[in-house]
Amino acid sequence: MINLPKTQFNTSSESPASVPADWLIVGVWADQPYSGPAGDVLEKLRERGDFGAKPLELVPVLNPIGIAAKRLLFVGLGTRAQAKRAALHDAAAAAARHVTAKKVGTVAFAVPGPEFTLAVGVGLAQGVQGPGIRKSAPTRFAPESLLLVGGNGADMPRVRAESRALWLSRELVNLPPRELYPETFATVAADAGRATGFDVEVWDESRLAAERMGSLLGVAQGSSRPARLAILRYAGAPGKPVLGLVGKGVTFDSGGLSLKPTDGMVDMKCDMAGAAAVLAGVQAIAELKLPVNVVGVLALVENMLSGTAMKLGDVLTARNGKTIEVLNTDAEGRLILADALCFASEQTKFLVDFATLTGACMVALGTETSGLMTNNDGWGDQILAAVSRAGERAWKLPMDSSYDGLIKSKVADMRNTGGGRWAGAIAGGKFLEQFVADAKWVHLDIAGPSFAEGDSATFDAGGTGCMVRAIVEMARGFEGTALV
Missing domain, CATH: 3.40.630.10 (Zn peptidases)
Known part of the structure; x- marks a missing residue:
């Protein structure tokens, strides 16, 4: 009767650009300089007014250059001063909902700081689960693996248990x-x-x-x-x-x-x-x-x-x-x-x-x-x-x-x-x-x-x-x- 995702949670100490994944999700602060993967792409998006890193703002890059992941998703985190658990949780959930509308194997999230591991991990878990498991054609696909790049390994038991x-x-x-x-x-x-x-x-x-x-x-x-x-x-x-x-x-x-x-x-x-x-x-x-x-x-x-x-x-x-x-x-x-x-x-x-x-x-x-x-x-x-x-x-x-x-x-x-x-x-x-x-x-x-x-x-x-x-x-x- 109970049907729960079988998704596995892990951390990685590799650089985000080198992590092989179906999706790499990168959080961006609205008021902080960005030095992560596809920085040139992000700069152009900002110059054109296509991305301001507002909370829950999403911009996918389907053919990223210079990173191992197949696709890249920028998600806005808002201002660094507002970085409480709720904000990071919601950002991760929104990003996960975007990338799991189709079947995927590994979704990686570049955690913006190890102190946000719990918020990001449980937020991702929220976003990968949908109610439509009784549909003949599912509308939400929980990935095989969620990888928290730069995450704090000590927080992972709690991430798994709360998820x-x-x-x-x-x-x-x-x-x-x-x-x-x-x-x-x-x-x-x-x-x-x-x-x-x-x-x-x-x-x-x-x-x-x-x-x-x-x-x-x-x-x-x-x-x-x-x-x-x-x-x-x-x-x-x-x-x-x-x-x-x-x-x-x-x-x-x-x-x-x-x-x-x-x-x-x-x-x-x-x-x-x-x-x-x-x-x-x-x-x-x-x-x-x-x-x-x-x-x-x-x-x-x-x-x-x-x-x-x-x-x-x-x-x-x-x-x-x-x-x-x-x-x-x-x-x-x-x-x-x-x-x-x-x-x-x-x-x-x-x-x-x-x-x-x-x-x-x-x-x-x-x-x-x-x-x-x-x-x-x-x-x-x-x-x-x-x-x-x-x-x-x-x-x-x-x-x-x-x-x-x-x-x-x-x-x-x-x-x-x-x-x-x-x-x-x-x-x-x-x-x-x-x-x-x-x-x-x-x-x-x-x-x-x-x-x-x-x-x-x-x-x-x-x-x-x-x-x-x-x-x-x-x-x-x-x-x-x-x-x-």
Whole structure:
């Protein structure tokens, strides 16, 4: 079911001009002199105004003279002062998308400095993977080899681990829902654990009932596909604090009885992107053998409508005993996360959840930035810094007590909607806050950046692998004891 690129990653200390490859990609700074391959060609392009090295600007040279590569691609990097991980990652991704529209063997990238090895390597990995593997005529061809010329060899294990994790996350999001459902998702998780060295425990519906996960089971009861909870455990620092990662895994969201229209339902195979990010992130952490302890919790359901589906006005009881009035069955993600967060808060006091939770967050922040909500500013700032280091984007939203009334119910402890048009993303966060006990907790609403509806310079349409890189950074920076 899982079909990932077989591309190999390597470094080379040769001069870029002498590297044999189908394509040689060269990054050019907009404000720096250039002394790389085909410098005379680049000078003419600049003189004619055909290339200014603006970010993501691409100019191919199909018959380069004086270099071993068959073709050359200049990619703009923008100004050197703006050279953060995100800029180099995106430049590499855009270049890779350009050169892999046809079958190629080796793609080489002249890394502009060894400190950019990680950004370039994972960016290339992003650009070589497309969602069209089920087409009779593929539109994206992952190369046999990606060669980082001048790259830092010490960074390559991380390049490989993050690239494979990114591929896994995107593949899961892109899989058709008839192939990926709670049981098969749990199987993929178990396979990943065996392959890379973390433990996976899967709870079936009878165990979920015994564990008092009534909110999660309420969402699942309309589907013929039974719910699952997958618990991932990686122990890289025995005796030290544990980082808890929780992922929303609605493998298909019809909206339930609050049925989505076709336009709103067509991409709802992506409603498990949070769970995909957690699984892929834990896989990378385990592959890198990072000295950290992690527990990942994947809440896996289908939200379907049938004669057994939960109804508006139903009241569900979550694991912690709190009752929830269901006023919209399409606000289901928070219902499954309620039980998952309850369980995770029993394992650790440091939690981050990832969820394609609300369209309201996209209205507020657009499609490239996640919303971050927290009950602890210090923990929230630490997670926000990790997201930024990874070259991803999030923005902190308020969570003060003035928003508590958004989820007030007349018949239960809370309701599962905000009750109106305003502060919908925050209402989702305030709901989840009821289930983390005394844990320090961050909620990342990734509804916007987790799925690309169309092609862009850096992405093929489909899953993006949002927050996989950030999870690795969270794990690398996690010490726990500093926040106790």
